[in-house]
Amino acid sequence: MMANMARAATTSDVFNAIAEPQRREILVLLRAGERSVTELSREMGVSQPGASKHLRVLREVGLVRDRKAGKQRLYELDARGLRAVHEWTGGFERFWNESFDRLDAYVQDLKQARQEE
Amino acid sequence: MMANMARAATTSDVFNAIAEPQRREILVLLRAGERSVTELSREMGVSQPGASKHLRVLREVGLVRDRKAGKQRLYELDARGLRAVHEWTGGFERFWNESFDRLDAYVQDLKQARQEE
DNA sequence: CCAACGTATTCCGATATGGGTATATGATGG
DNA sequence: CCATCATATACCCATATCGGAATACGTTGG
Numbered sequence: 615m616m617a618n619m620a621r622a623a624t625t626s627d628v629f630n631a632i633a634e635p636q637r638r639e640i641l642v643l644l645r646a647g648e649r650s651v652t653e654l655s656r657e658m659g660v661s662q663p664g665a666s667k668h669l670r671v672l673r674e675v676g677l678v679r680d681r682k683a684g685k686q687r688l689y690e691l692d693a694r695g696l697r698a699v700h701e702w703t704g705g706f707e708r709f710w711n712e713s714f715d716r717l718d719a720y721v722q723d724l725k726q727a728r729q730e731e
Numbered sequence: 732m733m734a735n736m737a738r739a740a741t742t743s744d745v746f747n748a749i750a751e752p753q754r755r756e757i758l759v760l761l762r763a764g765e766r767s768v769t770e771l772s773r774e775m776g777v778s779q780p781g782a783s784k785h786l787r788v789l790r791e792v793g794l795v796r797d798r799k800a801g802k803q804r805l806y807e808l809d810a811r812g813l814r815a816v817h818e819w820t821g822g823f824e825r826f827w828n829e830s831f832d833r834l835d836a837y838v839q840d841l842k843q844a845r846q847e848e
Numbered sequence: 849c850c851a852a853c854g855t856a857t858t859c860c861g862a863t864a865t866g867g868g869t870a871t872a873t874g875a876t877g878g
Numbered sequence: 879c880c881a882t883c884a885t886a887t888a889c890c891c892a893t894a895t896c897g898g899a900a901t902a903c904g905t906t907g908g
Contacts, residue, residue: 668866686883693826699816703814705759709808751895769853784857801905
């Protein structure tokens with residue numbers, strides 16, 4: 615009865631889609647222009663079904679578009695979905711920019727070391 | 732012989748760590764300041780072990796620091812690891828702008844097609 | 849020391865995941 | 879229509895994942 619959901623479906627979630635290194639690699643490759651599945655699988659050193667499956671995920675979350683070109687199917691980047699991730703992480707910019715960040719971490723470490731002695 | 736790795740371990744990978752909605756929620760909550768585990772679990776409507784386990788993942792990828800405070804353990808944001816994600820997605824900025832242009836062009840085409848009906 | 853409180857870990861069950869391999873589906877040229 | 883190339887899907891396996899419940903561990907006050 616679907617009581618225990620193991621994790622959010624990788625599809626329909628951009629954060630999950632880009633959690634996979636090979637999928638990130640695909641997106642990077644596609645910045646240089648559209649590619650066929652075979653080209654991608656060769657450039658990545660991955661089996662064709664492997665590439666196809668990752669492309670399916672990327673397609674379902676909307677990060678790539680595909681178009682038929684003869685026997686081939688060309689995949690093209692659609693980076694709009696990455697904007698949400700960029701903006702979400704951007705919401706933390708002031709926290710990683712704080713100049714006392716490193717010093718603060720250092721102080722915390724000292725405190726902790728003391729307490730654990 | 733560990734031949735089939737199901738997916739990259741969620742630990743040691745920031746992209747994977749933030750693929751989990753609850754973990755993202757924790758990070759957001761911690762922007763307002765450090766919190767104990769119980770406080771977090773209550774604010775999130777999650778069990779205490781649930782919170783603890785997500786915090787462990789976040790700690791292992793370095794997105795939070797913890798410090799003992801009496802019986803409690805206070806968790807604090809360490810957003811530096813998010814910078815990598817921000818920058819990676821930032822590498823696509825010109826593409827999502829371009830995509831908007833393309834969408835815009837498409838919309839223009841639609842308008843035009845209508846007028847020509 | 850011990851009772852209590854706060855937190856972490858362990859175990860379990862259901863499910864998602866990724867990589868193979870084999871095979872199905874699709875499109876093309878002739 | 880057929881042979882062929884390109885891609886997608888199905889199936890299997892090993893493992894990761896998440897949530898819940900029970901329990902272990904740690905700290906503190908009395």
